[in-house]
Structure formats: structure tokens, C-alpha cells
Amino acid sequence: MAYSEKVLDHYNNPRNVGSLDKADPNVGTGMVGAPECGDVMKLQVKVNPETGVIEDAKFKTFGCGSAIASSSLATEMLKGKTVDEALAIKNTELVNELSLPPVKIHCSVLAEDAIKAAIADYKKKQSVATPAAAPTLA
């Protein structure tokens, strides 16, 4: 199978590879996929709690070139977005940007799942860490 230039670029020069501190309350970690399925993505976001803006994003991926490219691109897209904007990212944006063929669409779905999982983890941590911020009935 021939890969698009963009997939090759992300594969050869993956952006934002690495890990953030899982214990940091401002870091959300999403891990999706399974080794048996041939792809596992770990995606992390670091959010500024004051502004709700994602200041850093990192990934590590076990998977094919398209899975690596999808998660690499996802981290690029996440930086600078608010948490809510990040939740609005759709896998189709990754498909179009990377020109993924139909058999590789699941890679983009997995990346979207990873984003959602990372943000859900961040929100969960925030609600536990700052119980005072929980909505109260007037």
C-alpha cells in the first residue's frame, strides 16, 4: 500500500512524542486500543486550569504508520485548543488531512477516541481535585 506524503512525514518526523506526568492534576491521559488488535495509542494533554487551554500534548503509539500519523497529527491539533474545542475534533478531519484510505479509517477513529479519553481523564481529575468547583444548587 502506498502512503500519502503526510502520513510519511508524520511517521518519519513524529510530533510531540513522549510522556507527561500522569500524576499531575492538570494532565489528562487517554489510552485506547489493545495489543491484540495491533494498535494502542497513549495520548496526553496538559491543560491550563485557569484558561482551559491545552498547553501541551504528547503521544506514544503502537500501531501501523497511519495510526502513528493520526496520533501525531492529533497532538498538533490539540495544542492551543480549549478542552471543549478539543472534544469537537472529528476523526474525519484526520482522514482528510492525512488522505487515509478506507482500510485505515479506524486509525483516525482510535485517535479521536484517545482525545476523548484524555480529556475525560483530565475532567475527572479536576472534579476530584477541586470539589469546591462542583456545581451547587442555589
Place this chain on the structure above:
Amino acid sequence: MKLPIYLDNHATTPMDPRVLQAMLPYFTERFGNAASRNHAFGWEAEEAVEKARGQIASLIGATAKEIIFTSGATESNNLALKGVAEMYAERGNHIITVATEHKAVLDTCKKLEKHGCKVTYLPVRPDGLVDLDQLRDAITDKTILVSVMYANNEIGVIQPIAEIGKLCKERGVLFHTDGVQAVGKIPVNVQRDNLDLMSLTAHKIYGPKGVGALYVRRRNPRVQLTAQIDGGGHERGMRSGTLNTPGIVGFGEACAICEKEMSEESARLRAMRDRLKETLERELDEVFINGSMDHRLPHNLNMSFAYVEGESLLMGINDIAVSSGSACTSATLEPSYVLKALGVGDDLAHTSIRFGIGRFNTDEEIDYVAHRMVEAVRKLRDLSPLYEMAKEGIDLSKVEWVAEAHH
């Protein structure tokens, strides 16, 4: 050294220039139909075909009349299994084969099951070998055929063919083997191994594509087959169709070269394979050999590189042609069924790479491949969340993965 490097010689082999030279006249000036009995053009083609038949027979210890030409080993496997099932239907309807066979055998067996045959698919041991006791126990009075491949195309494991042949002979059951990966690479002898039928192809032994053969024993016992392609009654009525003279000439020449050079060549390829294996094992941790090393083709290496997905690894070594057992590289999006049969987990099957070393590879190429592999695996492990977790001491088998069935 020229790039890319071809190291996928179980898929196909480049043609030997000597084979091409032998074939060339039969495309143009010697174009006759080997079945034309009444002029020199036909005689010339027939003579060439008979010479090739002898060369092929000689390589496997058969007689020329026992070689039936086909379009390739897929057709030979179909002819052997369907031809026996149909011819011997009155004697029984049970066939025994093995889970790690090539699809040309497995899918043919599936088709036969739809037509009333019973098929036993024997499991293999973790080293890829068939258990002879299990085979013995599987034979019933309805068993007409046992089909076990000589050597596996993915893991290169060589089955105990002579023992199986002996067992089949004792029990009066016909024995077919898919000899595609073994013939020309290791000594194969239809008498020593008690083979009744064997599928062969030219393009795995530096011959042309589109030509193969089925060895069909003529004496003790005389094996009969129901033809699957009807027509002019060529090939003792077992396979009609005008013979592919240039292809057959090339096939014959390819066999003659193998017979002459096999012992030197297999020692040379084995040394290259061992050198590749040793380098990878020395430079990388958590690599695993799939299948027995003791019962293995000299030019095969199949290794899993834990925590690195196969397709991404192939991308990282894009100037080297090898194959992977990863789902992403297969048409079915399933990881290798051969590795699965060995009990290799899907997680490791996704990380497997098959190396097939061939006649034209050099030591320099092997060293380059080893270097590139080490580089790519290290790079991808830096990217792998699994490698990171394993290094942190997390038992990956105990992790609850959040996976959807996305295939």
C-alpha cells in the same frame, strides 16, 4: 550494493539468468505445440518438455512419467486434493491436513467439506511441528488422504515428512505434500519420504511464474486422479491444456541448477540467516523466534519484535522487502493464522517479520538489513507506549484494554 534489497524469497524468487537463457528460444523460433505429433515444430517442443520432465523428476527422485505439468502449485494442490477425493470417493471421504497449511490446501479442503468430505485439521505444537501420535490417531478406515506441507511458507518449519510417509504407507492412506518451499532448497526424495503426491512450482526456485507440477506416483501404489480440467487429454489425461513449453523448459533448468548447487547454496544461505539472527538477538531485547530452529529451512527466519507493530516496522525499513504477520499487512485484516496455530498471541503476531534469504543475496546486504532493522525497532520502541509500560514493569497481559472491535 543496490537498493531496495529483496529478502522475501518465500513469496517468489527472481529468475536465474541461466533459466531465462534456456527459455528464450522457446518463445520465438521453437514455438511448436508439444502435442503436435506430425511435424518437427511439435517434436522439438515435445523433446524440450520431456527433457524438463526428467530434470524435475531427477531433483525429487521420481521418474519423468510421474510429473504432471500445471499452472502452479495452487492448481497442483487443487488437483491433488479434489482429484483424490473424487477418484477415491467410494473408498472413503476423510482427509487429514494441518492448521498451518497454505490457503491453497485449506480453502480446497473447505470446498471439499461442502461436497460431503470430512476434513480433520490437525493442530501443531508450539514449535510448528505436527504431532505424529495425533496424526496416527486421526486416521480412520474412511481416511483416503493425508496432506501435510513439507516446509511452511511463513515460519520455514520442516515437518517430519518421512515419518508421516511411512505411517501413511503402513495404513494404506495416500500421502500428499505441498513441496513448494522445500524442493530445491533441501533434499527431497519421493522414495525415501514415501510420497504419493507432491505439489511443485517453478517460481520459488528461481524459475518462471505460471508453471508448476504435481508429482503423481505410478507404482506401489499407482495413484489415480479425477481430472479437474477437461480437454485434449494431455498429461496422461490428468490435466488437459496446451503445455507452456518455455515455462516448462525454465522449470526444468531451474531444477537442474538446484540439484547441482543445493548443498553449497543451502550452507551459504544458512550462514547468512544465522548471522542475521545473531545480530538481531544481540542488539535487541525482547525478540522471539517463531517456530522450531532445529527443523527449519536454512534460508528462513521469522521473528517477533515485541511492542513494535509489523506494518510500521516495514515502513521503517522501506528499502528492504520482507513480509509481516501483522493484520495490517494482510488482506483479511487478521494476524497470521500460522502463528496463531503455534499459540503465538495476537499481540506478538502483529510484531512478526518473515525474512526469506535467496540465491542472489550477499553478506553485505544481510549486514545492511540487520543494521536497518535494529535502527527501526529502536526508533519505534521509543514511540511505543507498550515498550514504555513493559520497561516500567507493568504486566501487559493484566491491563484492561479499552478496545473496540474496529476491524
